[in-house]
Amino acid sequence: MSLRMALLGLLTASGPASGYDLTKRFESSVNHAWHAGHSQIYPELAKMAADGLVTVGEEGPRGRKTYTVTEEGSRRLHDWLVTKEHFRPVRDEGALRAFLLPMLEPEESVPLLRREAGVYAARLAELEALEASKPRERETRFGRYALDLGIRQMRMMRDWAEETADRIEHAARG
Amino acid sequence: MSLRMALLGLLTASGPASGYDLTKRFESSVNHAWHAGHSQIYPELAKMAADGLVTVGEEGPRGRKTYTVTEEGSRRLHDWLVTKEHFRPVRDEGALRAFLLPMLEPEESVPLLRREAGVYAARLAELEALEASKPRERETRFGRYALDLGIRQMRMMRDWAEETADRIEHAARG
């Protein structure tokens, strides 16, 4: 369902597109919120067309197919967005590793956390650059709040990793 | 792999247990980091036994089976924890909804965000209560950093939802 909604959202935000386009749009936008590759996107678009959520245009060069959202598709996306009861259970590998972290010795966990803090910091810098560069056009309005959320997320993870490393170091010495 | 590691972690942290126990431990601890139900846990334990990561004790009352981590299991968990290259692609439904949020009218999105901020605030209160109540025993050391992470996560989500609602309201009026 989530993949469907992400695709309907992208089609609504930036207009009709091919599976190939959508795969790239995924990479450059929703990817921080939801990941999907082309091998998932192509079959899903076919199912969505069968279910009347999108229509397929005539084949263009290189067999290109262009998908457009239908009224039904719009309605379904709207309904999904407004309905609150369907949160997926959490499955966050970073958090799982955090959970298991106390199993390691400080000599192992501290450098690990510092390294991870670095990864989060780099990701944060990327997102901040993206935010600064992006003009406030119609299409770019979509995902604006998500970008802000992504930035907050990275900042939080970086701080958590750094401060947890400090705590462990302090406990090991004290 | 993640499920395996979560199970090995729980078995290491709180000692030998049955699938039933592990299902409940999952609910009360790792659940904020990784979710799994009994229908996933039972078959996984069987496979882990076949792979030599755990051993199965004799059947107790009501067909109860007790699993214990082997040396091999310990080693594998340790290796997994120390290795950094295997982050799962993000799939966060909350973030996806955040991405699609600008598609709604302020009259719809603002109350939605306020309601969600309430949910996050409630969850935050729960986790803070848990942190305050938990004695610092051997078993409870596991998951301590994850609990802190969970608290930070909830706080961040609550703030994001609240502040985004403010921004949208302000933009709609201004």
Next chain:
DNA sequence: GATTGACATGTAAGAACTGACATATAAATA
């Protein structure tokens, strides 16, 4: 003695996802 609830284990169909394989065309570069 009967019923209820917590304990305890499983299966199985279907959806969602991963990673690799497979194919072909148009445009740009060497």
Next chain:
DNA sequence: TATTTATATGTCAGTTCTTACATGTCAATC
């Protein structure tokens, strides 16, 4: 002209996850 790169679409086997079904025991309450 030949080669490479980007465009464009697909399939498929295997894994993971979801939801529902299915079964039986032990302890406590009624």
